[in-house]
Amino acid sequence: MEPSETSAQADETVTVNLFVNGEPRQLQVTSNVVLLDALRDELHLTGTKKGCDHGQCGACTVHVEGKAINSCLRLAVMCEGQHITTVEGLARNGELHPVQRAFLDHDAYQCGYCTPGQMMSAAALLEDDRIAADDASVREAMSGNICRCGAYKNILEAVQDARQVMVSGTEGRS
Amino acid sequence: MRTFAYRTADDVTQAVTTHGADDQVAYVAGGTTLLDLVKLDVMRPTQLVDINRLPLGEVETLDDGRLRIGATVTNTELAHHPEVKARYPLLSQALLAGASTQLRNMATTAGNIMQRTRCPYYRDASAACNRREPGSGCDAMHGINRMHAVLGVSDQCIATHPSDMCIAMAAIGATLTLEGPDGKREIAFNDFHRLPGDQPEKEHELRPGELITYITLDTPIEGAGAYYLKLRDRASYEFALASAGALVSIQDGVIHEARLALGGVATKPWRSHEAEQALHNQPAAVSTFEMAAEAAMQDAVPHEHNAFKIPLARQAIVRALREACKDAENANEPR
Ligand SMILES: Cc1cc2nc3c(=O)[nH]c(=O)nc-3n(C[C@H](O)[C@H](O)[C@H](O)COP(=O)(O)OP(=O)(O)OC[C@H]3O[C@@H](n4cnc5c(N)ncnc54)[C@H](O)[C@@H]3O)c2cc1C
Ligand code: SF4
Ligand code: FES
Ligand code: FES
Numbered sequence: 352m353e354p355s356e357t358s359a360q361a362d363e364t365v366t367v368n369l370f371v372n373g374e375p376r377q378l379q380v381t382s383n384v385v386l387l388d389a390l391r392d393e394l395h396l397t398g399t400k401k402g403c404d405h406g407q408c409g410a411c412t413v414h415v416e417g418k419a420i421n422s423c424l425r426l427a428v429m430c431e432g433q434h435i436t437t438v439e440g441l442a443r444n445g446e447l448h449p450v451q452r453a454f455l456d457h458d459a460y461q462c463g464y465c466t467p468g469q470m471m472s473a474a475a476l477l478e479d480d481r482i483a484a485d486d487a488s489v490r491e492a493m494s495g496n497i498c499r500c501g502a503y504k505n506i507l508e509a510v511q512d513a514r515q516v517m518v519s520g521t522e523g524r525s
Numbered sequence: 526m527r528t529f530a531y532r533t534a535d536d537v538t539q540a541v542t543t544h545g546a547d548d549q550v551a552y553v554a555g556g557t558t559l560l561d562l563v564k565l566d567v568m569r570p571t572q573l574v575d576i577n578r579l580p581l582g583e584v585e586t587l588d589d590g591r592l593r594i595g596a597t598v599t600n601t602e603l604a605h606h607p608e609v610k611a612r613y614p615l616l617s618q619a620l621l622a623g624a625s626t627q628l629r630n631m632a633t634t635a636g637n638i639m640q641r642t643r644c645p646y647y648r649d650a651s652a653a654c655n656r657r658e659p660g661s662g663c664d665a666m667h668g669i670n671r672m673h674a675v676l677g678v679s680d681q682c683i684a685t686h687p688s689d690m691c692i693a694m695a696a697i698g699a700t701l702t703l704e705g706p707d708g709k710r711e712i713a714f715n716d717f718h719r720l721p722g723d724q725p726e727k728e729h730e731l732r733p734g735e736l737i738t739y740i741t742l743d744t745p746i747e748g749a750g751a752y753y754l755k756l757r758d759r760a761s762y763e764f765a766l767a768s769a770g771a772l773v774s775i776q777d778g779v780i781h782e783a784r785l786a787l788g789g790v791a792t793k794p795w796r797s798h799e800a801e802q803a804l805h806n807q808p809a810a811v812s813t814f815e816m817a818a819e820a821a822m823q824d825a826v827p828h829e830h831n832a833f834k835i836p837l838a839r840q841a842i843v844r845a846l847r848e849a850c851k852d853a854e855n856a857n858e859p860r
Contacts, residue, residue: 354578356533356534356535357531357532357533358530358531358532358533359530359531360528360530361528361529361531361572362528362573365531381528382529382530382531382573383526383527383529383563385526385529385560400816405561405564405565406557406561406627409625409627412627417799418601419627419630419632420630420631421557421627421628421631424555424556424557424560424561424628425556425559425560425631426531426553426556428531428575429575429577431533446837448574449574454569455654470629472626475626476626481605490761491761492626493623493626493835494625494626494760494762495625495626495627495628495759495762496625496783497762507807517553
């Protein structure tokens, strides 16, 4: 579907159509509202966190059209017609995503503030075959997610563990 | 964040017409520089023109062998593009050394060229900054200038150009295609960014309303080795203190052709013709690289906190040249 043309005056509220976690959602926002605030304040999906609001911490990471991005630096109006996955959409049919399961099992957090963003980055990188599977490549690919508590060691273990589960999962299915 | 009008455009003509020559209007691509700076009240557009729907998302090899990159190709797509990895590994390396996965997924090729300095005084709307507000002074000159430039500086501004991607493009050589209210034109990449001089607010040669549509890379140097080295305060997700992008081709142990560009130390993506001259027709040996490093940094002007960048850049140059030569030798070995 071609997204419809958007034209908004400053201060004017416009309608934005999104697919959030598979559901069609309609928002009424002004053009200066970023996706992060639209998700949290309009759709009440507060799993996505605001850390720095400037692209520096990764707490706001969501998937847009399957790619991990910083939702604090993307306008909601720029997402017209796009598919967005937030941390609330990671679990399927009441079952945790392998990344969520692994974060639990490995205690891959302390305060938990960075965790939704960490898990969204991890889920994206495990689906991306351009990123190598070794620890150094995973660390590099995850470096856009800062953990103030320094839970990096367990985060890395969790990601690599989730990889094993996901690999055996696809093998099982085929 | 301040309010602004927002318009989408479906093709280049529509985008350019919608923008007009109004300097209060801004194109938005990835938004990673623009929205960051609007939030800080450093950029104050009254209207945005979204160029993400323009048909500028392709990478294409032209008949003459050059590679044409659409303005909105993301940094991630470009870094992993098979033609870029095979023929322009320096560009791929430089892109992957920049920012984070998420930012590279958003950032576009033209947006990266147009990114603004990370000078903290430029980013602080209450500080004196000639680049942001002409004639207001420069708080960096006698302030905390550890991250600032040593090459291409003026008494008006010493801010570094922060891009990694642009360092590779400066070394490779490229042409920008521009389209604006007065029509289409082309400009060499290395003529696009300006030195601060006495007009640091004039950062590039773009005329009001002009859109970058394509970036076309020169044909690669045959048999050249490539290496991009980025030195920074932490291992990833940090801007360069000094970086060096090197391309070297070798024949019988002698350097046939060399290109060297520097990042993190200069006010624009810095092609060092001095270093290239020092390398030409010389043996591919560390002593040659050291001479080139000396030549590259001979005109460097330090300020209170950034003198360390001069020896740091020299070492970066030597290491990048050494690795590029190794790469060239590996490439030439019969496999
Ligand atoms: C936390 C952080 C860390 C970063 N680290 C690095 C790093 O290590 N290395 C690095 O190189 N970069 C780094 N960056 C910068 C990043 O690469 C740039 O922000 C990005 O490339 C800008 O591209 P964009 O598409 O998002 O541009 P936008 O924000 O959309 O636009 C930037 C500017 O370019 C103009 N513009 C955009 N497209 C066009 C066009 N086609 N024609 C004319 N004008 C246009 C806009 O009007 C605006 O003025 C970092 C950024 C952040 C926020
Ligand atoms: S160095 Fe340049 S950008 Fe920084 S405060 Fe001075 S004039 Fe502004
Ligand atoms: S809140 Fe978006 S990166 Fe920090
Ligand atoms: S768990 Fe506290 S910031 Fe990461």
